[in-house]
Amino acid sequence: MVSRWVMLTTILEEATDDPDALGQWFHPAWVPFAESGGADALVIDARHGPRYGRIGTFFHDDRTYFESYGSYAELLEATAEGLENNSAVDGVFPDVDHDGRLSWSASRGQ
Numbered sequence: 001m002v003s004r005w006v007m008l009t010t011i012l013e014e015a016t017d018d019p020d021a022l023g024q025w026f027h028p029a030w031v032p033f034a035e036s037g038g039a040d041a042l043v044i045d046a047r048h049g050p051r052y053g054r055i056g057t058f059f060h061d062d063r064t065y066f067e068s069y070g071s072y073a074e075l076l077e078a079t080a081e082g083l084e085n086n087s088a089v090d091g092v093f094p095d096v097d098h099d100g101r102l103s104w105s106a107s108r109g110q
Contacts, residue, residue: 004032004041008058024063032058044072057090
């Protein structure tokens, strides 16, 4: 988490002097806590105010979207429901491989 945050804030500082761009691609007060296995990640908004604690999806080649979960608790509830019911969470399904590792895929049993 720390190395990802340092990398993203460094890129942000080097890429723009435009304060309006801050918070579209990445913001220093967003804390990455889960990765997709690529360069995308989930972030939690640690800025003070009404948006505090909401969960966003950071897309390295696009921007960050905060449309799914208003809090970490909501994300955990949706994840628990997906695991219990083998149902999709944000369009991906839980899958346990033959080694017992959990992964998420776009279709059941992949």
